Each structure stands twice: as structure tokens, then as C-alpha cells.
Amino acid sequence: MSLFQLLLVTSLSSTIAWIAYSWVCLLLNYLKARKVGIPIRVVLISHGNPFWILVDRKVVSLFKRLPFGNGNFTRYNWRGWEVEDRYRSHLEMGDVYMQVTPDKNWLYVCDPEALMDIFRRRSDFPRPLEIYEMLNVFGPNLLTVEGHQWKQQRKITSTCFNEQTNEIVWSESAYLANDMLRYWASKELVKSAADDIRTFSLHVLSKAGFGKSYKFHGHDESPATSPATSYKESLKVVLENCILIMALGTEFLSKPWLPQRLRRVHQACVSFQKYMTEVYEDEKRAFRNEKSIHRNIMTSLIRASHEEALTSGGLTEKEIYGNLFVLNFAGHDTTAHTLTFAVMFLAANPAVQDWLSEELHHVLGDRRPDDWKYGSDFPRLKRCIAVLMETVRLYTPVPVAKWTEKRAQTLKVGNNTITIPPETMVIPSYAAIHTHPGYWGPDALSWRPSRWIAKPSTSLRSFDDEDIISPQRGAFIPWSEGERSCPGKKFSQVEFVAAIAGLFRDWRVDPIQQRGETLEGAQARVLELIHKDSAQALLLRMLHPERAPLVWRRR
Ligand code: HEM
Ligand SMILES: *[C@@H]1O[C@H](CO)[C@@H](O)[C@H](O)[C@H]1NC(C)=O
Numbered sequence: 001m002s003l004f005q006l007l008l009v010t011s012l013s014s015t016i017a018w019i020a021y022s023w024v025c026l027l028l029n030y031l032k033a034r035k036v037g038i039p040i041r042v043v044l045i046s047h048g049n050p051f052w053i054l055v056d057r058k059v060v061s062l063f064k065r066l067p068f069g070n071g072n073f074t075r076y077n078w079r080g081w082e083v084e085d086r087y088r089s090h091l092e093m094g095d096v097y098m099q100v101t102p103d104k105n106w107l108y109v110c111d112p113e114a115l116m117d118i119f120r121r122r123s124d125f126p127r128p129l130e131i132y133e134m135l136n137v138f139g140p141n142l143l144t145v146e147g148h149q150w151k152q153q154r155k156i157t158s159t160c161f162n163e164q165t166n167e168i169v170w171s172e173s174a175y176l177a178n179d180m181l182r183y184w185a186s187k188e189l190v191k192s193a194a195d196d197i198r199t200f201s202l203h204v205l206s207k208a209g210f211g212k213s214y215k216f217h218g219h220d221e222s223p224a225t226s227p228a229t230s231y232k233e234s235l236k237v238v239l240e241n242c243i244l245i246m247a248l249g250t251e252f253l254s255k256p257w258l259p260q261r262l263r264r265v266h267q268a269c270v271s272f273q274k275y276m277t278e279v280y281e282d283e284k285r286a287f288r289n290e291k292s293i294h295r296n297i298m299t300s301l302i303r304a305s306h307e308e309a310l311t312s313g314g315l316t317e318k319e320i321y322g323n324l325f326v327l328n329f330a331g332h333d334t335t336a337h338t339l340t341f342a343v344m345f346l347a348a349n350p351a352v353q354d355w356l357s358e359e360l361h362h363v364l365g366d367r368r369p370d371d372w373k374y375g376s377d378f379p380r381l382k383r384c385i386a387v388l389m390e391t392v393r394l395y396t397p398v399p400v401a402k403w404t405e406k407r408a409q410t411l412k413v414g415n416n417t418i419t420i421p422p423e424t425m426v427i428p429s430y431a432a433i434h435t436h437p438g439y440w441g442p443d444a445l446s447w448r449p450s451r452w453i454a455k456p457s458t459s460l461r462s463f464d465d466e467d468i469i470s471p472q473r474g475a476f477i478p479w480s481e482g483e484r485s486c487p488g489k490k491f492s493q494v495e496f497v498a499a500i501a502g503l504f505r506d507w508r509v510d511p512i513q514q515r516g517e518t519l520e521g522a523q524a525r526v527l528e529l530i531h532k533d534s535a536q537a538l539l540l541r542m543l544h545p546e547r548a549p550l551v552w553r554r555r
């Protein structure tokens, strides 16, 4: 036998062995799932299979073209199927069903009370930490720990999410949105909205997190700084490459023989770490001398940690770095992708833009952005909040996963109580519960922000009576619920509203019409693009928003 044949035989036989092994696991999981007594769907390839993650969408779209291609495989076996499926599976199978995979069983829940129960029972349904382990690059943090350690970290980090931070987020966002708008308005056609919005969100974070303010620069305007010289640029490179960094590790990235691109990523990690260490040392000194000059998330974190250390033990230096990184990680693309979806939806819905502008003129008058007040203006901008709620309802950026870990758990769903086996993933079906006609009415799938407004005004005098409705508890969970819900919820709301205010009070946006297309046709095309182009890449986002160029005009 030649070497080639030998290799072929070994790789073939190990592939066959692997397939056989995973199907034995599938069978065992199936038997476990049957005992629960709820509907079952079998998924042939595990959702977490790293090879499959790279090719799933392509393979599934190939299969869909085949005559038998409309089965459960093409329906469920790819990342992001939830958003395409919406509430259909739950209508077919009820409020709870199980997906059996070769790795774990995945329980999908679409019942508000059961969901609230899951969120409340934090130690019965912990976070499956192995998925998040990669996020430990700069140190242990909120997303990667559980139990007592998490409680301690959460208590200290919570002190950073206060009204002072929100005020900074408000004014920085208003200021940056104005500059972003000026850039967009200077162009005949804007293809870079998603990119520019990511820059916007990065700048808000560097101001709130580190106290560093940067001038906005658009997609075609090159920044004057390099990763080695600016905190923001190094953070940007770190965030843009975080999957790479997590996969390879900072240790490996420091190897001198790596290609230039990877070395640049390494440099960014080093300089980001250097900035954090510098501020840490400065603030430690300031704390000893009982004076602190700056107010931002980093300094509050250090301060709160020192204060806590006097009584019950604070964060370690590594934990502070880990958490600063994770706040940036969790706060960057979440808000950026949401704002991109919202701008696209608004471009397709000029009437909603008019409706927003009406509120913005009523509340802000002709005041300049630096004169907009967080305390008195933000709470009155309910239509702006409604646009955010409606956008995250349909395009929920963060998928939440819990699991049962080592113990079986019982859960009441409707009139039945089920027993969930150990090692079962427990998934809030956000895409289903957010669109279920039972909770959202017959037009649940339409993007209609006014559904969020109670007592809609009929005249300018009743404007301030408008109120945001509160959906049934558990039926709206984009920021999750319970103790482990998103600490950045208000942060993201303030950032989003200030951005919308900056963009839409005096300006309007339209899609660029293609040759022979009416404006209505272009709007319909944008809606279609939002629907077809959104995909789960870590977070849910539009993959190619540049395919619908936009144009901004003064009202
Ligand atoms: C539209 C914007 C946002 C959405 C929809 C969102 C959603 C979520 C969700 C669903 C979780 C829970 C994840 C899980 O249980 O697995 C979460 C956690 C978290 N979010 Fe957000 N988030 C947003 C913005 C932000 C911002 C702006 C920040 C910080 C500046 C932030 C910081 C965090 C942190 C630190 C956690 C982990 C909390 C913990 O485990 O204790 N998020 N977010
Ligand atoms: C999907 O799986 C279920 C349960 O195994 C089965 O009843 C159903 O017919 C399948 N659907 C298709 C289209 O094959």
C-alpha cells in the first residue's frame, strides 16, 4: 500500500468511525428525549460542530434546491433557523419541544410563565459556560463565570451602570450622531451605514468606558491614528478580530513568524492591555490619595472594587481587565447591529420617519444637540424607544442559552409539568415568543413601532400622554430577564435614542432607486433585503446592508 492509500484509508475509516459514534450518541439522546413526553425533532449534525458552523448555510441552501430538500434537515440544521421559522414550530408542536442532536438535547420553550420561571431559577438553569470560555482572553468576567464568583463580579460591575454613565452615553451619542449625519449628508449615496454605525458605537464605548472622546470619521475618511497609538483603534482591532483572538489565544498570536495581519492583531491586544494597565495603576494611586479625577466605567470599576475589597473582597486586577473587555464586547455589535436594522427599516417606512420627527420637534424644538438633556428629554422620547423595542422584537441580537447541568429539573409549561434530564440545553424561543400572534396580534410579523404606544396622541396637546406599553412578562425578552439579564439595557436604550434623535429630527433617509424602480418599489426591496440578508454570525445581523444604498435629505 502506498502512503497515499494508507492516508486515504485512515481518514476514511476515522470519518466513518466518527459518524457512527455521533449517531450512537444521537440514538441515546433520542431515547432520553422520548421519556420527557413532548414533541421531538431530530437534528443530524450538532449545532456546535465547529466544521459545520463554517459551511451550514451554504450546504443547507444547496439541499433546499433538491426535490426532497424541504424536510426537517434544511429547516432546523443551520445557525439562525429560529428567525426564519419564527413561531411556526411552536404552533405545530405546542409551547415546548425537544431538538435531539448528536451532542446535546435542546429544549425550546415558548411560554411566558415558564420562561420567567427559568430566568428566576438561576442556579437550576445556569449558563452553559463552555460556550463562553473563549471570552476569557483578558481575564475572567461576567460572561464566563457562575455561582458565587459571578455574584461578586455582578455586584461590582453594576455600580458602573449608573445615571452618570448614562448621561455621558447620551451626550456623546448625540454629538457623534450629528457628525455621522454630516458625513452621510455629504455623500450622494451611502453604502457604509453599517460600518459607520459600528464606528459610532465604538466611540460611544471608548468615551463611556475609558473617558476617551474621538472625532467621528466616516468609512472613506481614514483615521489619523494607528493601533499602537490610540486606545480606540486598538479596541477596534481587538473587537473586529475577537473570534480569531479567542480561537488562537494571545499567547500564540505573539509568535514573531506569523503573517503581518495577525501580528497587527497581536499589537492591538498588547496596546489595549497597556492602556488598561496604565489606567489601573493611575487610579490605584488616586484611590490611595483619596482623589479621583476621571469618571468612567473603568475608573468606577476599579473604585468599586477597592471599596468592596475593604469589606468582602473586590475584583482581582485580571477580573477588572476581563470585565472591561467584556463590557466592550457585549456593548459594541449589539447596539450597532440594532441601529443598522432600525435605519434600514426606517428607510423603508417614511411615514414612521415623519412620526418620529413630529415627536422630536415637539420635545427638542430647535435646540442644538449639545443642549439636549438626558434627564428631561430622554424620558419623553417614547416614539424613539418604540422604534428600538420594535426592532429588537423582530431582530433580537443576542441568543440566550441555559442548561440543566448535572441535575434533572422540573418545569411547569401550561398545565403540564415536565422533567428535563441533566445536560439538556434550555432555549428561550425568543424569535417565536416575540412574533406569536397570541401575544402580538395578527400583524405580529410586521415592523410597526406604533404598536408600542398606549394612548396615541390625536393632537400636540396630548403628546405627553403617550406611553410605552408593557408587554406580558416573559413575552418580550431581548435583554433577557432575571438576575442575569443584560446590565447594559438602559445604556443601549440611551445610546439608541440619542442616535435616532440626532439623525431623524431634521433629516430623512430614502433608499436609492434602481433604474426603472418606483420609490415604493425601492422600499419593498429594502424590506425584502432585511428579511433575506439577516443571519446569525455570533449575533444576529444584516450581512450585506450595503446592497441597499441610502440617501439623506434635509426635511
Ligand atoms: C440592543 C442592545 C443589547 C441587547 C439586546 C443586549 C442583550 C443581552 C442579553 C440577552 C444578555 C444575556 C445573555 C445571556 O444570558 O446569555 C446580555 C448580557 C450582558 N450584556 Fe447586553 N445587550 C445589549 C447591550 C449591551 C450594552 C450596551 C452593554 C454594555 C455596555 C451590555 C453588557 C452586557 C453584559 C456585561 C452582559 C453579561 C451579564 C451577566 O452575565 O451577568 N449589553 N445582554
Ligand atoms: C419532521 O419530523 C417529524 C417528527 O419526526 C415528522 O413527523 C415530520 O413529518 C418531519 N417533516 C418532514 C417535512 O419531513
Ligand SMILES: *[C@@H]1O[C@H](CO)[C@@H](O)[C@H](O)[C@H]1NC(C)=O
Residues within 6 Å of the ligand: 414, 415
Ligand atoms: C388548563 O386547564 C384549565 C382548567 O382545566 C383549562 O381551562 C385550560 O384551557 C387549560 N390550558 C391549556 C393550555 O390546556
